[in-house]
Amino acid sequence: MSTTKVMSNNSISGGGARQTDLPVLLPIAAQSRQAALIERREGTYRLNMQPRHLFWVAAIFIFTSLAAQAAAQPGLISPIQAMLKWAPFILWGPEGQLTGFALNLIISFFAMILGTVAGAALGLMQVSLLLPVRQGSWIVTQFFRNSPWLVLLFTIMLLVPFEIDLGFVVIPIPDWIKAVIGFSLPVMANISEVVRGAVISLPSGQWESAESLAFTRRQTMWMIILPQCIKRMIPPWINWYCILAMATPLCSIMGVEESVTFTAQALNAEGDRPELIPIFYSFLLVIHFIYTYPIARWSIQLEKKFAVKT
Amino acid sequence: MEYFANFFQEFYDSTGWNFVIFYEQYEYDRFLEGMWVSIKLIFASLIFSLVVGFVGAWAQGAKSKIVRYGIAGYIQLFRNTPPFVQILFFYFVLGNLVPTYDAGGYQAGYIESFGWAVISLGFFAGAFNVEIFRSGIEAVPESTREAAEALGYTRLMSYIHVIFPLAFRVCLPALNNNLVNLLKTTTLAYGIAVPEMMYTANQIWSDNVNVPEMMIVLFIFYVGLVAVLVYGMHKWEKNMKIPGYG
Amino acid sequence: MSDIASNGGSAWTSDQPMVSIKDVHKSFGDLEVLKGVSMDIMKGECICIIGPSGSGKSTLIRCVNALNDIQQGSILVEGLEVNDPDLDKLELRKKVGMVFQQYNLFPHKTAIENIMMAPIHVLKKDEKEVEELARQLVKKVRLEGKENSYPGELSGGQQQRVAIARSLAMTPDVMLFDEVTAALDPETVKEVLVTIQDLAEEGMTCILVTHEMGFAREVANHIYFTDRGVIVEHGTPATFFDDAKDPRTKEFLSQIL
Numbered sequence: 033m034s035t036t037k038v039m040s041n042n043s044i045s046g047g048g049a050r051q052t053d054l055p056v057l058l059p060i061a062a063q064s065r066q067a068a069l070i071e072r073r074e075g076t077y078r079l080n081m082q083p084r085h086l087f088w089v090a091a092i093f094i095f096t097s098l099a100a101q102a103a104a105q106p107g108l109i110s111p112i113q114a115m116l117k118w119a120p121f122i123l124w125g126p127e128g129q130l131t132g133f134a135l136n137l138i139i140s141f142f143a144m145i146l147g148t149v150a151g152a153a154l155g156l157m158q159v160s161l162l163l164p165v166r167q168g169s170w171i172v173t174q175f176f177r178n179s180p181w182l183v184l185l186f187t188i189m190l191l192v193p194f195e196i197d198l199g200f201v202v203i204p205i206p207d208w209i210k211a212v213i214g215f216s217l218p219v220m221a222n223i224s225e226v227v228r229g230a231v232i233s234l235p236s237g238q239w240e241s242a243e244s245l246a247f248t249r250r251q252t253m254w255m256i257i258l259p260q261c262i263k264r265m266i267p268p269w270i271n272w273y274c275i276l277a278m279a280t281p282l283c284s285i286m287g288v289e290e291s292v293t294f295t296a297q298a299l300n301a302e303g304d305r306p307e308l309i310p311i312f313y314s315f316l317l318v319i320h321f322i323y324t325y326p327i328a329r330w331s332i333q334l335e336k337k338f339a340v341k342t
Numbered sequence: 343m344e345y346f347a348n349f350f351q352e353f354y355d356s357t358g359w360n361f362v363i364f365y366e367q368y369e370y371d372r373f374l375e376g377m378w379v380s381i382k383l384i385f386a387s388l389i390f391s392l393v394v395g396f397v398g399a400w401a402q403g404a405k406s407k408i409v410r411y412g413i414a415g416y417i418q419l420f421r422n423t424p425p426f427v428q429i430l431f432f433y434f435v436l437g438n439l440v441p442t443y444d445a446g447g448y449q450a451g452y453i454e455s456f457g458w459a460v461i462s463l464g465f466f467a468g469a470f471n472v473e474i475f476r477s478g479i480e481a482v483p484e485s486t487r488e489a490a491e492a493l494g495y496t497r498l499m500s501y502i503h504v505i506f507p508l509a510f511r512v513c514l515p516a517l518n519n520n521l522v523n524l525l526k527t528t529t530l531a532y533g534i535a536v537p538e539m540m541y542t543a544n545q546i547w548s549d550n551v552n553v554p555e556m557m558i559v560l561f562i563f564y565v566g567l568v569a570v571l572v573y574g575m576h577k578w579e580k581n582m583k584i585p586g587y588g
Numbered sequence: 589m590s591d592i593a594s595n596g597g598s599a600w601t602s603d604q605p606m607v608s609i610k611d612v613h614k615s616f617g618d619l620e621v622l623k624g625v626s627m628d629i630m631k632g633e634c635i636c637i638i639g640p641s642g643s644g645k646s647t648l649i650r651c652v653n654a655l656n657d658i659q660q661g662s663i664l665v666e667g668l669e670v671n672d673p674d675l676d677k678l679e680l681r682k683k684v685g686m687v688f689q690q691y692n693l694f695p696h697k698t699a700i701e702n703i704m705m706a707p708i709h710v711l712k713k714d715e716k717e718v719e720e721l722a723r724q725l726v727k728k729v730r731l732e733g734k735e736n737s738y739p740g741e742l743s744g745g746q747q748q749r750v751a752i753a754r755s756l757a758m759t760p761d762v763m764l765f766d767e768v769t770a771a772l773d774p775e776t777v778k779e780v781l782v783t784i785q786d787l788a789e790e791g792m793t794c795i796l797v798t799h800e801m802g803f804a805r806e807v808a809n810h811i812y813f814t815d816r817g818v819i820v821e822h823g824t825p826a827t828f829f830d831d832a833k834d835p836r837t838k839e840f841l842s843q844i845l
Contacts, residue, residue, distance in 0.1 A: 061512045064474075068515035076523070077470065081422050088415060134564050178522075178568035179561060180529035183540065187557045278424035285533050292430070306438045317423060329424075333403035489692040489751075491654055491759060493683035493706040503709060507696050584695050585738040 035255040056127075073229040074268045075177060075222035076128045076275055081328040089321045096310045103307045110132040111311045119315065122291050133319055136280040139208055143215035143280075144273050150216065151223025161249065169224070176221035182282055189213035189286045208290075211283040219276055226268045230261035263338045269333035274324045291316060360552040363559065376542025377563065382529050383459060383538055386519055390464030391524065395471020402476055413472065420469035425462075426530050432462040433534040459531035467524040474516045478509035499514060511582050518575040539563060600667030606631045606793050607652060607762055612661035614647055621647050623817035624661070629810075631761075634788040635795045636804040639814040640840060645797040646689075648814070649764045653686050666761060678710070685755030689767040691740040692751050699750045700726065700735040703757045709756065718757070725753040729783050745776025749783055756787075763787065763797040789810070799845060805829055813837050 071077055100111035109117070130138065159171035176184070188210050195204045234257060242252040246284030284292035295312050302308055350364040363373040401415050418557045420428065436460055453461070482505050493572035532540045543556045605628035614622040621644045637645045643801050650656045652663055654670050654677055663670040666683055669718075693702050703722040707713045725734055729749040739747050748768055755763060765784065769777040781803050788794050788807050798804060804811055805825045812822040821828070823838045829845075832838050 058481050058483050060477060064477040064481060064512055065515055068519055071519050072515070077421070077519075079422050080418075082418070085418055085422060088419070091429060108469065175459065175565060175570075178526070178565050178572070180526040180564055182529040182558055183557075183564055187561075190553050191557065279426070281424060281426050282530070282533075292427075310435045310436060313427070313435055317427060318423065318430070321422070324422075483690070485688055485690040485692055487695065488655060489686075489688060490694075492655065492681060492684075492686040492688075492711040493754070494678050495706070496678075499709060503705065504694050508694070511696060585740045 070297060073225060074271070075225050076271070078268075078271050079274050079324070079328045080332070081325050083329075085321075086325060089318055091338070093314045093318045096314045100307050100311045105307075108305070109302070111308050114302055114308055115311050115315055118295075118302075118312070121298060122294045122312075122315070123319065125289060125294065129289075131289040132294045135208055135288070135290045136277070136320075137323070139211050139215065139280050139283065139288075139290070140273070140277040141242075142212040143219060144276060146212065146216035147219025147272075147276075148223055148269070150220040152227055154220060154224035155227025155231070156253070158224060159231050173221045173224045173228075176217050177225065179218065181215070181218050181279060184217050185211065185214035185282055185286065188217070189283075207286065208283075209287045211280075211286070211288050214283070215276060215280065219272060222272055223269065226265055226272070227261070230264040233264065234260060266338070267331050267335040270327060270334070274328050274331070277324055277327075278320055281316075291319070360550060361555050361556055361559070362550045362552060363546060363556075369550070372542055372546060374557075376537060376539045379456070379536065379542075380538040380563075383456065383463075383531055383536065384525055386460045387463035387467065387528060388521065388524060390460055391467035391520075392547065394464055394468025395475050398468065398472030399475035399479065402472065416465075417472055418470045420466050425466050425527050426533060428466055429459060429462045429530050429534055433458045455534045455536045458536060459528075459536045463524065463528060463531070467520055467525065470520045470523075471517070474513050474520065475509070477516075478513035479505070481512040482508045511584060514582055515580055518579065521573055522568060522571055522575070525571060526543070526564075529564070602631050604667075604763075605629055606633075606666055607795065608664040609648070610662045610663075610664075612648070612651060612658050612663060614644070614651060614656060614658045614815045621817055622651070622658070625814070625817070625819055626661075627812060627819065627822070629762075629793060629795060632791045633793055633809045634807055635810050635812065636808040637710070637795065637797045637812045637814060638799065638801070638804060638840075639820075642816075643814040644817045646766050647812050649686075649766055649795055649797055652762075653684050653764055654680055655686075682711070682758060683761045684714075684764060685758055685762070686764045686766065687748070687751050687755055687761035687768050689743065689770050693747050698736045698738055700733065702739070702750060703754045706754065707757050722753070722757060725756050726750075728786070729753045730779070743776060744772045745779045748772065748776075748780045752780075752783055752787075762793045762795065765794065765798070767797050767799070769798065769800060779790070783807055799844070802830075813840065815840070 093219070097112055104110040122132050126136040154169050154173055157165050160166050160169070189207070192205060192210050192213065195202050227252060238256060238260070239252065242256050247256070280290065281292040283298075284290055287293065295316055299305075299308060299312055347365040350361045354360045354362075354365070363369045373420070389429050398413050398416070402471070404410055433455060437451060440453050442451050487500060487505060490504045491497075495503065528538070531538055531541055535541065539560060543560050547553045547556045607627075609627045611624060612622050612625045613620065625644070627635075637648065637744040639645050647656060651658050652665065652670065652800060654675065658671055661671070665680060668680055668683070669675065670680060675724045693699075694705070697705060700719075700722050703725060704715075704718050706716055707718045707721070723735070726732060729752055731746060731749055731753070732740060734746060734750075739750070742750065751768075752763075768784075769780050772780065777800070781800060784794065784796070785803070785807050796804075796808075806823055810822060811825055813820045813828070813834075815836050821832060821834045823831075828837075828842065832841055
């Protein structure tokens, strides 16, 4: 379903027979309702980063830097110098490891891959013809969709053992892998809904014509339905990646050595001086934003490109 | 109640599943306290977000360009940054700026972690509410307002009887989405040591070493609450439906 | 419909015009839409204002109901000066009822609730009385059986008739109709016009802005033709349609008849 479809002036929002010939509420009402239902199906709001946001984030950062610099005390390292000193540590951790912000990104990659694969499978199960499969996958999807991310993260991090002893080999499971699993669960559930929504949004004519050409259900799904759905699924999928990338700092609560943890450590090392706090946290804001911004913009571009054709 | 407690005691004895909160008074009280803080947090941030949304939507119609751009900037900032970082920012950065008072031996700020959580979450959800309320108000056609005016309604009365009921029905689906989102986001308050459910559960399982059981209880609470909310939402939306309007 | 002379403002008697518009000028910013319009409407008369779009007809009757303010001139409704900055708008709206072209029913209330709302909330009348009156009005506009339908379930013509009933519920002395049939399709236009005709025949003072020439010819006591903010010509239907004097009038009539 194209989100750019505008309801005509004299009709009521889709579905149901048109009863009245005078408009009941302005088209914006129908659009607003449509947008809310799409948001409900996709599982979250769409980020709508604009070029001017880059400007504002930069402005906030520069402002806090200058303000902090102005409050600098002689004799102690100035805020800007402190930030420059600690930036590499926050971005990629100590030498020889790939932690800090880099770990945020690694976690987001793997969680997204895992979540996408599992979510796609779950989504297809939700449109299965077998009732138990449909119901079971629906329950799983709703359960993980409606759980707070932090609770899921906690559960995985505390309950998954820190190593698996297979007898002949012992596999250690480091913290960040647990975080990957923890994040992939809600992503899986939401991708499942995105897939399901995309599949059911295709007009039934597609299924009918495939059936009349004697395609099996599996062939229909893989050769006709899914290729058309891919385009519709990509913008929400990218949106979920951005949301996920921005949510990875949550695992700092569990002690995973990523950017927020290291920021706190850096502040600690500098003696918890209050004038350093704004500049360090706005640095965090900036790096997260700079990473997410191009991806979100690309998603908007893709959506425009796809919308024209549908 | 006694029977309940006994049941769980026996359950523990026979299976090893330790739902200590149900049979030990101390843990039960602690847990209830945490649940109560969670509920207060949800309510307070919800109400604050509604107020923010209401004021913001009204301010977006202001004549001053500065005010309008300011509101727009606020919305974009809170939409496009992670709520966890927002909470940390409010607590650590703004928390430092708040004056403190002597709370018997240590310096306590006038706004504590609970307050900052409410403020941060309220502004986060409020940013979405501003857009939602705005679209609701704009969805009511000018001629409906005029018709109310032509019937003799004063501005205030036409708002109460005509414009607000209509705008509200337009807002409702989006408002409900936001509410469910807010509910799930309140768990982030854990990160600034607000003694809500997760924090208390943490304390309980540290004492009793029953992580899986507490997790199950947590899940039942949150998922159950969200499920109840979603169900209630659907019923409410169905109730509010205007026939002929989709 | 109300037969009693009002007591608002200066005392008004029924030998004076019910609505008296004197030299009204109205501008929207720099654009002057009404350039000195005057007309007198006696009680019980049915007036039609016709003219090309942009001639200011809708603006004029909206000024009568104080939905737009005027820069110059005076409008007296039963002795009440509309141009007065201290005007009690509620008093005015009790005397003047208005029906609009575009959507006007409140979609979240049923038809009968729409009719009953204003008398209860604005006039503070007793609910039972109002319900009685509302049911009579529903019968009058020939919509029995549709009392409990929502506007979304009614056709355009039905909605307009409910709108007429709603304005009548305030027991006004003057009814203003602003191109009420322009948004309807031909079959439903007739049902609305029949309702208005009934009203006019019962003695309600009506001012209509309309394109329906057939209706104007049959029902109106007086017709005014406006073009570019002034009244070009006016007369009884007979003189107006058959014996128009001004060339602009003739040109307009030749285009539409």
